[in-house]
Amino acid sequence: MRKMLTIISNVLRGSASRNGAELVSEGARVVVSARTYADFTPQASFDIKKCDLHKLEEGPPQQAVLTREEGLQYYRTMQTMRRMELKADQLYKQKIIRGFCHLYDGQEACAVGIESGINLSDHLITAYRAHGYTLTRGGTVREIMAELTGRRGGIAKGKGGSMHMYTKHFYGGNGIVGAQVPLGAGVALACKYQGKNELCVSLYGDGAANQGQIFETYNMASLWKLPCIFICENNKYGMGTSVERASASTDYYKRGDFIPGLRVDGMDVLCVREATKFAAEHCRSGKGPILMELQTYRYHGHSMSDPGVSYRTREEIQEVRSKSDPISLLKDRMLSNNMASVEELKEIDIEVRKEIEDAAQFATTDPEPPLEDLCNHIFYNDPPLEVRGTNPWSKLKSVS
Amino acid sequence: MASLRCFLRSGRNAVSVVLRREFHRTPPAAAQITVRDALNQAMDEELERDERVFLLGEEVAQYDGAYKVSRGLWKKYGDKRIIDTPITEMGFAGIAVGAAMAGLRPICEFMTFNFSMQAIDQVINSAAKTNYMSAGLQSVPIVFRGPNGASAGVAAQHSQCFAAWYGHCPGLKVVSPWNAEDARGLLKSAIRDDNPVVFLENELMYGVPFEMSEEVQSKDFLVPIGKAKIERQGNHVTLVSHSRMVGLCLDAAAVLAKEGIECEVINMRTIRPLDTEAIETSVMKTNHLITVEGGWPQFGVGAEILARLMEGPAFNYLDAPAVRVTGVDIPMPYAKILEDNSMPQIKDIIFSIKKTLNV
Numbered sequence: 134m135r136k137m138l139t140i141i142s143n144v145l146r147g148s149a150s151r152n153g154a155e156l157v158s159e160g161a162r163v164v165v166s167a168r169t170y171a172d173f174t175p176q177a178s179f180d181i182k183k184c185d186l187h188k189l190e191e192g193p194p195q196q197a198v199l200t201r202e203e204g205l206q207y208y209r210t211m212q213t214m215r216r217m218e219l220k221a222d223q224l225y226k227q228k229i230i231r232g233f234c235h236l237y238d239g240q241e242a243c244a245v246g247i248e249s250g251i252n253l254s255d256h257l258i259t260a261y262r263a264h265g266y267t268l269t270r271g272g273t274v275r276e277i278m279a280e281l282t283g284r285r286g287g288i289a290k291g292k293g294g295s296m297h298m299y300t301k302h303f304y305g306g307n308g309i310v311g312a313q314v315p316l317g318a319g320v321a322l323a324c325k326y327q328g329k330n331e332l333c334v335s336l337y338g339d340g341a342a343n344q345g346q347i348f349e350t351y352n353m354a355s356l357w358k359l360p361c362i363f364i365c366e367n368n369k370y371g372m373g374t375s376v377e378r379a380s381a382s383t384d385y386y387k388r389g390d391f392i393p394g395l396r397v398d399g400m401d402v403l404c405v406r407e408a409t410k411f412a413a414e415h416c417r418s419g420k421g422p423i424l425m426e427l428q429t430y431r432y433h434g435h436s437m438s439d440p441g442v443s444y445r446t447r448e449e450i451q452e453v454r455s456k457s458d459p460i461s462l463l464k465d466r467m468l469s470n471n472m473a474s475v476e477e478l479k480e481i482d483i484e485v486r487k488e489i490e491d492a493a494q495f496a497t498t499d500p501e502p503p504l505e506d507l508c509n510h511i512f513y514n515d516p517p518l519e520v521r522g523t524n525p526w527s528k529l530k531s532v533s
Numbered sequence: 534m535a536s537l538r539c540f541l542r543s544g545r546n547a548v549s550v551v552l553r554r555e556f557h558r559t560p561p562a563a564a565q566i567t568v569r570d571a572l573n574q575a576m577d578e579e580l581e582r583d584e585r586v587f588l589l590g591e592e593v594a595q596y597d598g599a600y601k602v603s604r605g606l607w608k609k610y611g612d613k614r615i616i617d618t619p620i621t622e623m624g625f626a627g628i629a630v631g632a633a634m635a636g637l638r639p640i641c642e643f644m645t646f647n648f649s650m651q652a653i654d655q656v657i658n659s660a661a662k663t664n665y666m667s668a669g670l671q672s673v674p675i676v677f678r679g680p681n682g683a684s685a686g687v688a689a690q691h692s693q694c695f696a697a698w699y700g701h702c703p704g705l706k707v708v709s710p711w712n713a714e715d716a717r718g719l720l721k722s723a724i725r726d727d728n729p730v731v732f733l734e735n736e737l738m739y740g741v742p743f744e745m746s747e748e749v750q751s752k753d754f755l756v757p758i759g760k761a762k763i764e765r766q767g768n769h770v771t772l773v774s775h776s777r778m779v780g781l782c783l784d785a786a787a788v789l790a791k792e793g794i795e796c797e798v799i800n801m802r803t804i805r806p807l808d809t810e811a812i813e814t815s816v817m818k819t820n821h822l823i824t825v826e827g828g829w830p831q832f833g834v835g836a837e838i839l840a841r842l843m844e845g846p847a848f849n850y851l852d853a854p855a856v857r858v859t860g861v862d863i864p865m866p867y868a869k870i871l872e873d874n875s876m877p878q879i880k881d882i883i884f885s886i887k888k889t890l891n892v
Binding site: 256258289290291292293297299300304305307308309312314315316317318319320321322323324326327333345346349350352353356357509510511512513514515518520525533 | 587613616618619621623624625626627628629630631632633634635636637654655658659663664665666667668669670671672673674703704706727728806844845
């Protein structure tokens, strides 16, 4: 009986491009209605880790309600992110992706949890480990992978690469460590100025957390009460330097000093979500900025040129994988509360794999940008101009 | 009255002429306006015209501006639009760029461009390159403005000219006004431009009054970015300059006119994109070129102009090698006699012209 229903639900779900967010819940709803008499728990309440607080009387709730729909959506998005990054790893080793490639696998709960705590109409900016956020902020796997392979179908037409992907209300992808934080506060200033009750999430890592410009930003954001959520993704290593070797204080959630802070379990998507909701409420109520430290972990090295085992042990990596993997945590929760079936999740895995394969296929076969595009987009909304080529006789054309 | 105006036009030490600085009154037909007031009025009008425009920087609000360029604006527009920042250039320049990315149109003031070095990463990597990196998805409509180059007695750390540094980078527009008309028209164009513009003012020019026609005073008078202006026509030699040095070139030209040497003086107005065509057209007429700048010679504005001339059609029209008159290749000293001899003087320009013309 179950098998038959699986087939029916698959037919009903149809096929569409997966964009992480909307279409998933549609699919889930179809499944639910086809199996209304099946005994899936529609929602359950989970205990989540208490957040350490800094200059806050109260923190986020210690229980989170997860609906079946949400669970399937988070699962799908995290799995898509995971497989996308692993595929990028593969393509990089085949030399189809070049240059810098900073992978996000292990940290999926951060991106997915944050996005589920804010709206798409809010704003977000991060550093170079940005593929996951490009996805949650509305990018498709196809255009992300094609950007990595430098093709014309890439999200930035092949002009940006791994570290420079943009979507609406997502300001990249930034290569200069720490520079994105003042930018994010500037976006928050624009939010406040324009009075639309939007906020900006500004992300940075444990390595960037010591940057002077971040402290300059804390000061101004606090003075001017900017609706900015500063989020430190602490994955314990800034490139090859562990936090103890880089920071006199590793309590990153306290480094904002006069800015209230929370330290959050970044491997638990529900914990991240609840903390983000709490932080968003703080900002939207006009109280000014707030800081979150997400304790997370990256399985890959800093980038593809770093094996990631010279400064940490394989045992450590393995331990995190087996005990704290964000996707496994969610999966176990859902299965043990009868919120989904093993087959159902396997189905999602298969669909995700297919989506990634299709995207990789596109990313490897789409042509590179045309040479005519070389000098375009120097300026915005400007008449065409002439650009000097490599020699005086080479006069190239640039259009906006 | 006319002779008083003439006297004041090229004056280095401004005798303050009575000026009305009320912003709402329509000025009379032609008026005497200082560069400072021209900048002030331009900002005032653009703030009024577009509510997305705002000004931030050190002392721009309650102090009325370190050099009083933003006088009266905070009183008129308030805290939301005129923002005093702490002394944290990297931070507030980044905030300004972020605000521009999210739809506002900031004017980010550096108290002098020397301090912009602390924020230069935000200017170049966050502002200039972003439209290109995003293939046109993310524009950055921002103006970075402030005094640039040598002042008087402020010594080495406060006297550097950044025209060549910023002029080097694709993705930026870099302008360097000389007189009040330039200041007004170029600042309006810069604010209305959807791209990052570096606006290099000059502290010594702030107090200098210039006559401004009624047309120039109108609210929509714009000086286009990327077009040089011929300030003085001549047949014997082309002088190309920007900012305060334009005045010195005109003074040199006035002296040489008495000896029968007619100089064509080109006011670049824009450093990037450089108006090569205007320079080439002039050189093809005069057959001689001299560039005059306050900045250092090595890899400077003049160096670029000379290189372009070599590579272009005007080379064949040169009767003598093109040369540069520049600041002396040293950090700026303090003592007056040393400082005076660190910068081009009128006699240096005249000397170079005569050498080039072999007279």
